Amino acid sequence: MTNKKNTKDLILDAAEKLFAVRGFYGVSIRQITAEADVDPALASYHFGKKNDIFDAVMLRRAEILNRERIQMLDDCIRRAQPNPAPLHEIIDAFTHALLNRSNKGGTGWKSYFAIIAQINNHPELGGVIMTQYFDPLAKKFLDAIHATMPAAEKEDLFWCYHFLSGALTLTFSGTERISNLSDGLCQSSNLDAVHERLVPFITAGFEAFKQQPNKTP
Template structure:
């Protein structure tokens, strides 16, 4: 905010605030961008990259589509921006959880402990984050299963935290062949992505006994189940 000096009769100065026009404009722009990201996230999570146009997003927000054309070269650029917005948050949370876990256990990590730091932290984000985060979860599942360009996005945003988990698993199972640890992670992330997709298939298969959006139930059993798998293939 800019301050303007105003003369006083005693020769000193007082400071009065000039109207913060730029700040208000910046706030309005930031609010509009958040609305665009939220709308695009919801639409992309339901219909995928190729099922959504910039006009669809503009219509949902209530702005003219030329505004989106001004900020984004095409819908893939918007998609990437939407994906990046939350990717850093979940990656940082899991990295901190893994660091905190290793600090707590020192040289004695367990497979399940490492997996809980990685998986439970991520699931908690979606449990506590509301519908926006659940839309992002579905978006992440789409990206993870799109070889043409999804792998590049996953590499860019998540390789450091995945390799941090791998390092802890190696420490927990020093005798396990390295390829088995990577295969184990492959199966873990596959199960996580299917869970985040919330397809509803398990609801039908179980006759309503299980619900695909019940992330709390998934959190209760996933790390334990996956830890047993790791121990089995590494024995």
């Protein structure tokens, strides 16, 4: 049993690394097994088709992330009772685990977030995969935000979440855009600096829609 588990991990690690660099369509099962240094038949034995390997790559870290984020959300809700949780703590609970894992979790986590950045912008894969793995969690966070901003329009909250998702995608994309734009003053790899600024920035964005706008009769 131990050998089988180790083989599966080798295949998943290799697939994660290659998907992060080449994308889903740029990687074959044979390339994955060559990177993992295992018999090609073992990929089919353990997982099936390439889609199944990709699903397994997505699931193993999504489960960890979602568990950590829900725990942080539940903690800040409990601390605030009987009042709603503060908005900035909800945003922190949503973003902190991602940034912490990317910053301190090793190369595997960086590869995973590179895949997330790719598929979140992919017209074919993005909607399906992000819906499957992250929408239930996103809706739980949006419910918590609505509880602390009950007068806000739900439509506005969904748009704010959309912008938050875009900010995270750009952060994880590794384009070095901000490093070049700032002439090195800001480094895209400095995720501690990102977290320090992202939470107040996103919180202010949501708070701009805290009250329903005046409707013209």
